[in-house]
Amino acid sequence: MTGLLKKILIIVVLLFTTLALYLNFILMPEYQGLKTGVSNYIIQSALRDTGSLNLITAVLYDYRAFDSLGESTVIFGAVSGIVLILSRKMLPVSSKGLSFIVKRTLGIITPFIGLFGLYVISHGHLSPGGGFQGGVILAAISIIFSIVYGSAFDYRRYSPQKKTILETGGALTFLTIGLAGLFFEGAFLHNLNFLTAEPGTLLSAGSIPYINIGVGFKVGAGLAIIFYSMIQKTFEEDY
């Protein structure tokens, strides 16, 4: 089959698929919000139930906390898989890094990035954000270190072993809180009601902030490990 013919075939097929999808989705009525079902329930009683102002966080870490546990297991598995695939000799490979100006500037900014990350993590139940988002910001620190100072610096400061411990620690925190829910409240991953304080304060919303912290460290360390595993080859080529 020649190239042009194949291209035409593909485009025709895709156009047909578009048509088919269009005909199916055009039947869908405009969404008016659920008449029945759970969203009304959550909107009305999530604050009372969990003490979390952020309803999405309430859904993620209270009502559907098991999904989040599964999700962090997915990250855990993906990270160990990537490490397994890319595992080479863990030599501290390095590059020269960027210019002096950038290095100094970053040195000043880094604490603020970290602070912002921690803020996003710890205020997950109060404002937009949460463990995943804050964790990604934390991972950015490690990535920026590798780019700007060279990966040897990053390696010395936060070695992959440390990151692994952080990551596993995050996962274990989540599991521990789940088990604590079992012991104190009678159901696995039940929110710890005795930790609840006035809604709107930092340490309110039961166990949600603690889960957020665990997930945040887990995601941050996990993404940093992924990044570190991926860049190794580039540096091997440099030297």
Added chain:
Amino acid sequence: MFNNLIFIILFMLGLYTLIMKKNLIKMVIGLNLMEAAVFLWVIAFSDTGGRISIHKLAETNFNFNDPVPQALTLTGIVIGASTAALLLTLIIELNKFTGTIDRDQIEGLND
């Protein structure tokens, strides 16, 4: 209606990229475009004109958007991110063996 149209267009663009492009990384981008189309559609579709679903203290207005699709989408995004990382890892590894990321030049990807 409009949401659905945008969703279909984005989704088919992703599928087109996935099928047509020879570059493996572009294929990953196509796959992520498909996922992004779904997530965007979910968020846009569930918008019923309410506010973002975060309480303000001492407020009794309950006209929120449904928080559940957003939470589900968040989970989906995380899964998408980890799979994208895994895909890219595999491409790096494949590049190590074959020295290319053009899928037509990688022998044996066809049969």
Added chain:
Amino acid sequence: MTVLWQQFSASFIWQSYFPLLAGVGIILTLMTSLAAWKYFARNRVFYYLLTLLYLLSSTIVILTNNWFLFLFGWELVTLTTALMLAWSSWRLVRQYFIIQFFGSSILLLAALTAISFGYNKIGIINSNWLQLLLILGVAMKSGLFLFHFWLPPIHAEAPAPVSAILSGWVVKLGYIFLLKIIPITTGNKFLYLLGLLMIIYAGWQAFRSADLKIMLAYSTISQLGLIALAIGTGGRYAFAGAVLQIIGHGFAKTTLFISSGIWQQEYGSRIIYDFKNAVFRRPLTSAATLLSFLSLSGLVFTAGYNSKYLIKSAQIGDNFAGLLFFGLGLLSFLYSFRIIYWFFIKNQNYHNFKKNLLFKNNNYSYYFSDLAALLVGSLVLIIAAFWPEMPGDSLAFLAAKDFHLLIGLRDNLIYLVIVGYLLISQTGFIVQPRTQLSLENYLQSFLNFSYSISRKSIIFDTERIFESFFYRAIYNSAHKLYKFVYQDFTMQLLWIPIFLTIILFWQQLYALF
């Protein structure tokens, strides 16, 4: 527990002639295992384990009226006998196994069709089409005409005790099954014709072969044809004839194959022209061979005569049938007496016969196990000749039937004259022994026709047929399909939107058709 046992025993037939046949099967297996003691020096334990398993499963096949147990048992028989062939070569195992598996697949489908038509147990089947289907199912496994092509090479190349098992009993399991399903009142015309063709064709082939074991294999097919003909005829006496034929032929062929092993070891050859001074070297084996061949040819006072007479008299009496059976008898007489001629008449010195026997200067080494096996076979052949209703109830009605020995003797004498004239005038029909085993002309021409493109004539061999016909043809088409489907990674991914589109439009498409 008792309920289970009752259910279990309810799936067996204890009436009619099936217990008798099961007993015969046990005796035959005993004979072969006696003969195998000397024949298989190594790995003997495994052989006897296999024999035990075979005995169990073949008894189940004969006695059961449950479809599942029947197929199960027969497949176990196939498996055990196939593994017994490993004492010859693994190639043979493979060939035999493939053929048998093809047969049992057809049989499985036929049996399942019968079940789906409401025949929950093996019993009389009235529908003609279903009978035909089941006959086709049995055809490959029991070597019915046109499906018999595998039988001569495999029975000829198998070790002697194994070929005794195969030829003596395993191929007959199909006919025993047909005895269960064909209505006794009507019979089956198709089976009758098939049997007739088998007798003539295989008899002629046996007549034309100089290799002892191939000849025995073809004579097996020929004699099986007689069973098929008897079952196809229908009627009480024909069925009794079939049973007697199964028993008589079973003993005769087992004895012959066991003795063929002894001959082969004695002369290092299977060509009958090489068997010089056979009677002097091994008088007892010769006697057993002689008796068995006489029984095959249907001489009076042997077991073969009774069955043939019964089948003959069960035919609707007109002159044509009489003439036909006269011809059929002559055919079996011809090939039997040709070998007897070469064994015992040609090149023999009758003056020394008695003396050599007395002074034991004929290199005769004495093996009790072989001899016992041969003795059992010969004894049964003689006892069954004089006492056809021997086992009691199941064949008791034969006591009323008088076996017209005089007519038999008259026919035999005519045969003897013809055969004697032919043998003496043409010095024993010297046929060139076949170098290529069992070249079947019709299959050869068919294969050559279908493979005329390849410009090479294909030599008939189950291995080659398997390789070229079944394997290459399917392989090539499969490979073409594979190449088409796996063109390109792009095309592989393209199947997803194609699939999506088809399934989204499926309702409209379904409405179209």
Added chain:
Amino acid sequence: MMNWMNIELILLILMPILTAVMLCFSSESNHKINITITLTSISLELYFITALLVSNFAAVKNASFFLQYTIGRAESPFVINFALDNLSLFFSLIVTAAVFLIVIFSVKYVEDRANQFFALFFLVLAAIQGSILTADLFTLYLFIEAITIFTTPLIAFKKNETTTRAALQYLFYGLIGGVFFFISIILIYFELGTLRMAEVAAAFVNIEPGMQLTIIIFFLLALLIKLGIFPIHFWLPRAHSACPAPISALLSGVLLKVYLYIFMRIFWTVISFTILSRFQLHHFILELALFSSLVGHLFALQSDNLKKMLAYSSIGHIGMILAVLLLNTKAAFYGAILHIIAHLLMKSALFLSTGYLLQTTLSYQISDLKGVGHKNRSVFVAFIIVCLATIGMPPLFGFVSKWYVLLAFLESQHYFGAFVVGAGSLIALIYYLRYISQAYLTFKGSETVSIWQENLSFKEFFSSFNAMKAVIYLFTFLIIFFGFSFKFFSMPIDTAIFELLNPQKYIDLVLGG
């Protein structure tokens, strides 16, 4: 107020995760500790699920068994719960048992990077248990994605070009399937406002037909990609052949069954089958699955790589099982579930024994298999027995299941299906025997050796015994054993079918309890 009721359901998922975390912590050099953790954990897992069965045996027998565990606040309508009924208990049990044996095999088989291997292995086990136990659609999606993500590094475990390519393609197809699954679930949420399977099942009929069709189509597409049905099967043979032997056994033997379970769960419990048949989609999928079965067998025939051949044969079997399921009769379910068990045992055993034979052959190419039958005699005999079971030889388990599958097809008068099953076994016979005969070739020439030249002894058999061999023999023994005593499964299968045919029971119990 600690709620310890039914905590085992959660433990079944959490314990493998915990084991994985522990294995990640422990260092690679502590081989003994890693092995101890692994074996303890898998034994506990098996103990839990067996204890669940034993302690509730009376309820299982009455088909009234039901356990559920709610995560978090039980009073809210929006919770994740885990439910275990007869169907899921049955699948969980067979899957855990098979995984247990696979783990014992791989303890000896995988030596370098064992802790990473087992960490991922246990994550896969957790995801499998989760997807079997869950009663929530989104959690199901999560676990399906998790299975895909966790198996990918295992496929690329050997780190060369082939495995990486296979893993890449596997991941691409799996993720596309995941996207479709997500769309379906989100559509269900928008229509019904709930994600619990029971509530969806109760209210699914209220959705308007066009939307029902869209949801069903996306579910179907996702599951057919995961099951490897013909036009979108491209990932399957490569992924199943590239990975180490235990992972092949896991993917082909266990995971495909899990996807079949999910298929049953979704199309019989959540979306009732009447809705599927209202759109005539079941015809399409049925014929497609049969076609896929035939194509899978054909592709297996033309493949020169042992593992690829086995993978294609998996496509053939899965297509057959799917087709039988879609007949939607009691007999069909019985045959399908029986064949699921049989295929689980047979494919695991085949892949594990190929892994063992790899030590001798060093490659899976057919030409490198020469002489394996003589070198690894006992393992290869086990391999042959399992091959025969896969083909459908009667004394073995494969025959029994194929028999019931055929009966189901004939009962529904679907003759194309019966033909596909028969033709599939015939083609399977050809391609398996191709490899077996190759294994018995000697190095010098193309001549085969007879059993005469071999010395079989029990001493040799026992002297070279290890855990890997033990697992292979155990699988082989189970295949033979269940061939005779397949009635053992009739009670669990009947109760599982009861669950499939009475989704109302599931709905009532989940919503009421």
